[in-house]
Amino acid sequence: MSNPLLEIKNLKTSFRIGEKYYAAVDDVSLNVNENEVLAIVGESGSGKSALAFSVMGLHNRAKIEGDIFFKGKNIANLPTKEMNKFRGNELSMIFQDPLTALNPLMEVGRQIDEVLILHKSNMPKSQRKKYIIELLERVEIPRPKHVYNQFPHELSGGMRQRVIIAIAIANQPELLIADEPTTALDVTIQAQILDLMRELKDDLNSGVVLITHDLGVVAEMADRVAVMYAGEIVEIADVDTLFNNPQHPYTRSLLSSIPLLDDAQDKLHVIHGIVPSLKHLPREGCRFSARIPWIEEDAHEEQPTLHEISPGHFVRCTCYKHFYFPDESKEDQNHDVAKS
């Protein structure tokens, strides 16, 4: 197989709090191929967005260690000037909140135009305008000529997200990073936007890193899935394996906390506790152990590593072998006793 489009090796992104650096992304290695959608899932605070921003070089004051190879070139810690040749061009990003991601004082057309001016400087203005209107049509915006001169506040959330997608695909990127692209949209619009993204990906034959906490989006879009917890990847597998044969306790907990229509459970599974804050992340042992306290300590590895349990399916730590869901009803009784 040829070189992957994006190859992340031992990436560690740390932020400074006070005098010390704390890693939000800790020793992450990933590959993304052409025309492949890699989904990164995890709760808030698991380091998904920090990972995406590291690839784009958009962190302001973070320490980035490790390598990020894009088309064979290491772009980790590349100077801004060099990085700007990639950003918006071969490497582009779709943002989470379309309501704030556009400049409120600039016409939509000019905001798309900016990315053309920056990367296609020899394109004459009239041609650029024609191309922008084509782009607006391509992302299924009605009356593109009219929208060209409109301001973001005159458009709905879904329309604005389409504009952001138009900006992202304007220069036919080879890698598209979508940071929770549907989180801020309502459900019907979400489906449309996902359909559009999939179409565009197939057209452009580009790789996609899809960051989300919505497992429904993952099931619909992804080819492969990486599950992140507390800055680490805890499980990677292709999408079918992950949904049908999840192994890591965290993945299994996530999947069993989705409500199912045809399975009338009394109670949904709840992962107790929260992702610890950056400063208080456990740096040793299995990072998920604190949230599954009923699992014995010797089930965890001392230095958990990723194990390939079947081709392309990696799981961190050994605790997955011993994991079981606690009996919720019994647990509730205990809670009730504790309360009274």
Add this chain to the structure above:
Amino acid sequence: MWKFTVRRLLITTPQIILLSAIVFILAKMMPGDALTGLIDPTLSQERIAEMREKLGLNNPWYIQYRDWLAGVVQGDFGQSFKYQMPVTELIWQRVINTFWLSLVSTIMIYAIGLPLGIVSGRYNDRLIDQLITGYTYLGFATPVFIFGLVALWIFGFMLGWFPTGGSVEPGLEPGTFEYILSKLHHLLLPSLSIALIGTVGTVQYLRSEIIDTKQRDFIITARAKGAPERRVYNRHIFRNSILPIAAFFGYEIINLINGSIFIEQIFSYPGMGNLFIESIMLRDYSVVTALVLLSGILAILGALLSDIILSVVDPRIRIK
């Protein structure tokens, strides 16, 4: 756009009428009247009563107000008792002087404030920002009349770089190059005093706007497009941050009126502010009412100007 402006202008009309009534009533309520201070003490009581009657000072206030307003509409504010000349004529010269003072101060305020604010906001919390912020705190804490006095003493009196009073060197022909130069020379120190103190608000405001805008999501979008920092700042951050400053321009006029009252007094600059204080001291009420009304109208127009500017520069509140 035009409809909006006309509508706003129509709204200001009752504001101005109300203002005129308040100004007039306040002047009436002050002790004494035009005849108390300045007439010949040897004059008999009958003669004074006769003059009162003749001047209409015995009429009820609303009749007096109507007569006064009728004059004002025609540009007649009555006589100044001190100068023995029509108030309109007296004020006119002063207004022109104050206009030049305000114009030069305004230019200086923005010439100092915009670069300092931009640098301070862009490099926030670095040394240069701390120096600039230090200056703004000093500026906030220093009353403009103290600063004006110190500036006058150092640069006018001790160093002798600038004249210490007046608006122009006597004996120069109006319209000549020397005349204009002399005018400018007289303007510089008072304007600079107003500007150095008056600009700190602009600096602080612009600084916080820039710091705020820097953290907006669309700035990340701009960077993700591959825009170099220079472009990110010029096209996105500065343009969006300067907007509220532009909208504030109208209100700046109001501040200038207040600031110039003290500064004109200190530099004995023959402008409106100087005349205002003098007239209050001498109970020259026809001048006082005229000046208060004029400043009030300017303030109302300044607010109107701000609204119009904002609607022009901010597409989100553009009126169609």
